[in-house]
Amino acid sequence: MRVASVELNGTSALVEAALDGTLRVLTLDGVSPVTSLTHFLQSGGAVDSLETLREIPPSERVRWLPPLVPGKICAVAINNRSFDGARISGPDHPAFFLKSPTSLVGHGEAVILRESYGLTHPEPELAVIIGKQARRVSEEDAMSFVFGYSILNDITSVRMRNEDHFNFRFEMPDGAGGFTNVEQHTSYAGRYKGADTFGPLGPAIVTRDEISDPDDLGVRCWLDDELVQSDRTSSYRYKAAQVVSFISQFDTLLPGDVVSMGTAVSGAGGASRPLSSLDLRAGVGSVTIEIEGVGTLRNPVTIEV
């Protein structure tokens, strides 16, 4: 099943969102819509217990919400084989940061940027939606904790990443009972990954049973009508099961949490432009991401003073 959350009569409603565009309001009790997918997952709900309450006629306009409100969004950094040449050093495991839940917007909602954000680019990513609490799960078992898949546009401001960068001397043990200064560089992602509207998510979540291999899906991204990225999830250095298992060794994953797999870059036969050439402030009207079998997420871009 493909489920989404829409605003209907001023409240949120879980709907079945078929790929042909049909929307059906879902209910558990036969009377009222399910209002929160997050609560539904937290209470152990199973999609086959959902029934159709009514079909939404095409004439009834709906507003798309993020499919759920995650407790946390764990996003894997620099997880693409295309980056291997640019990588001087880095970990041999998935490294991840947290993206702010308040950055999320639904399909069709505006990405609102400011000139002061500087160079700001999209990152088309496969989002893995957790369905059951996962703590220290093995790679073999990891996918059984997954509810489904969605699309996250992990919008990133390069200027804010540079602005929030420190060069700092940490006082560290010298191994002989004393201390020595170790110079380190780091940057903090609260703004450059977490600003409001930096996280288009959706339109929907496709349940796990409908995707035979999440590690081999086509990913494409357009700015207006121009195809700017064409990649496959097979380019990910770490696969979905590895990532879910690894994160769960440290940070318990809860129902409704999102694990975002890292950006697509460019595929063999596709477009090939550096992320830093995809400045959303440069007169871009909309950004569109398609992931094979998952859907198409499109958001207009506006510049706020």
Place this chain on the structure above:
Amino acid sequence: MRVASVELNGTSALVEAALDGTLRVLTLDGVSPVTSLTHFLQSGGAVDSLETLREIPPSERVRWLPPLVPGKICAVAINNRSFDGARISGPDHPAFFLKSPTSLVGHGEAVILRESYGLTHPEPELAVIIGKQARRVSEEDAMSFVFGYSILNDITSVRMRNEDHFNFRFEMPDGAGGFTNVEQHTSYAGRYKGADTFGPLGPAIVTRDEISDPDDLGVRCWLDDELVQSDRTSSYRYKAAQVVSFISQFDTLLPGDVVSMGTAVSGAGGASRPLSSLDLRAGVGSVTIEIEGVGTLRNPVTIEV
């Protein structure tokens, strides 16, 4: 008022936690306890609408929970004047990362570490609890969006910070229509700040009216009975109102969100040990943080295989 969340008869209950140790179960309807401070704040609840349902006798043992489940925890990095000498370069504004809500544990709950985490130290921090949605609020208005104050132990693994560090060549515009490679270093905080039990929070939240100046409170930290840090919140480079206002320019703050102000270090008359000397794995039985007027947060430390 000083409010906390405790586990009572298998469910969570909001209590008034007086500094003398008295606990009183709070109710809105005169019949049942308030079960979630987060929902209470989200629904616009005011503490003066709360009434005492009953006093908990000292013989009735309670388990302390984190006072609330935040939608996000924004934690300010390197926000202490004591670090000025170690700072080679950095931003002229508060930089922040997100700490995982699943890292939180209540007062008295174990901090569970592994040898593989390497050097892991405490960071005693003033936690500012947001009471009302704050978006682009001024410094002058910022404190009116604050519900109260608590204590966060922002536990940090130095080894995992190093392990999750990248040296990477980003392809950037060269200003002449082409691209150039810019070498950057950064580290991702999902594990080193977000692992399970890395976030003791509590015991309670003191409402804003009870703290006359959050920017001048004593902060002390003990490992077992040894005082290892003694500082004041006046050492913070950026004050509470500045931090709340700054974050709200980019990431909307919601009721129940936590803004953690950065670690205390050491004060003029107090203990003075580098953070990296405070390895919680080195036979430490408990870590205790006291913030003047806010309370005392103590957590046992255990090593898990």
